[in-house]
Amino acid sequence: MGFVNLLTMAKRFTGIIAILLLLRLTTASASHEFCDARMGYNVVGCGGSDSSSRRILIKGGTVVNAHHQEVADVYIDDGIIADVKPNIKVGDEVAVIDATGKFVMPGGIDPHTHLEMEFMGTDSTETIDDFFSGQAAALAGGTTMHIDFVMPVNGSLSLGFKAYVEKAKKSCMDYGFHMTITKWDDTVAREMEIMVKEKGINSFKFFLAYKGIVMINDELLLEGLKKCKSLGALAMVHAENGDAVFEGQKRMIELGITGPEGHALSRPPLFP
Template sequence: VGDDVIVLDASGKFVMPGGIDPHTHLAMDCMDFMSTQTVDDFFSGQAATLAGGTSMHVDFVTPVNGNLMAAFQAYQNKAKVSCMDYGFHMVITKLDDVVSRDMEIMVKEHCINSFKFFMAYKGALMASDDLLLEGLKRCKSLGALAMVHAENGDVVVEGQKKMIELGITGPEGHALSRPPVLEGEATARAIRLASFVNTPLYVVHVMSIDALEEVTKARKSGFIEMFNISQFCLLSINDTIVVLIYYLRILVIVGWVGLGYTSKDSAPKSPTPSPKSVMETDNVGIEERMHLVWDTMVESGQISATDYVRLTGTEWIFNIYPRKGAILAGSDADIIILNPNSSFEISSSSHHSRIDTNIYEGWRGKGKVEVTIAGGRVVWENDELKVVPGSGKYIEMPPFSYLFNGIEKADARHLSSLRALVKRSNS
């Protein structure tokens, strides 16, 4: 170690790898299906992320008209202002020979190892069952992780019509239009299709007990899939804070390994919003998630600090360990210092997102990230950001993570059993 070093006092504090948020939407144009666009770009959103102790995120590339190549380049251009490391998932809205070829290019040339399918947003992003099935098969052949937004999109449309008829057009209408049974049904359907194909599945933002029960049942049966639960589960529709400690603990017991949070900051393009039938999903999350999980889970005694590190990082799932998620020689030096005795209060007046509201307004808790180091640079200290546009790097995520271990052997056993069955029936 040379003389040109920075000494940080971590006495009585936890030194741990920075978090990895696998589910963000920055600089996303949602005009095609929500009449909105996200207010945070890759610089402002990432600055907020670093202030919260997350040192890498994986954003969703959403193609227009299914053009994967153009979408990837467009998002790379958006990310030129990045101040932290990032990766990409790719959304699939149609699947033909061109898209299938481009999926292979994304995996082999750009190291994108995950593709997302929406089972909601009918008429815009929604994938039919046959598209989802073909997509699962294609993901398996490429060693890429299939991801699903699991809601019954057809029935959600009916729920939305009902809310409009009843005059329920506030934020509560969003939840009431899609009761838990619709998420549970779609989750079960996605799991069964993935099981039929025998490929890993990642169910994004699990929001209900119905969906959680389906995931838990699948995991107990030995079918491997990942899922993440949104911290919005910590809030109820009537603004009363409901800390779902019991249900979160269930996730830990069944082997909760994919903890990620949606951070979709939406705002109208025009200063004067036009009337709309579907409420926009304005919210925050990327800055708050590390503090909320510590406060609700570690501070309450439900999980250990070691569990916290495991749950707030997804490096194994996306095949980037030990570059990320580790404090080792040769790793990227993404490190945080968390003071378990320091208090925090969430407020729109002090958060670092451009959005002017915060659904966690007034939340007070313990366990504060006091220092964030990204790539060996101190970027958050003394409640001050020290970020530089363009300093973030695109992180390649190779295919065939550990989730694919044993799949070929399982397929071979299944094929052998089918042949044996045919042989017996013909004899």
């Protein structure tokens, strides 16, 4: 593949991201900070025109789906894709985006994020991105939804859910939640049912590593798996030998290896 072809592909890829980002900016409610960075687009909730912003026609782009691609128009009404076909006719009240020569693709979904997470059980250290900065970066790359992991508060799923709903108030894109299970008793079992039936969470994470923080034992894991089965929920497992990792971590500290390289070195080799 020659340089000219690579350059052409790069330009078209940039066009993809531009359309995805513009679509997301136009349909999402935004924080004031997001409005300030909107680059002149009419954004609902940022002083733009509600009537034109809620009806959008992306015109003349190459629409790419899982099974085929075609040159077509995409009509969005109040954030919902209402029609996809060539030569859609609309009135003056509809905002039109010219996508000629560009790809129009569904936004990506990132199913594994840790935004604004208290790191390794500490109150003083959080992951660097919050629900605004992390989502804004995702949007810039064409990801339009993510699923974050709710960490329980003192083992309570309900308190953890409440805390993450509060964190997510600054969101600028769509999101969902997984729920982490760090202990087991009748209360947790009941709360899992509440999460599935009332809160829209149907996936639960079990850690077999990070001893003394979020690691669980095999007995708890089996109870959690049985509960997931009864609820029709998805069980996710961070599958490591937590005790072996813990010994490896202690060895790294004894050797004075405390940088990022210690993470891999603390794990047992694949082949002894």
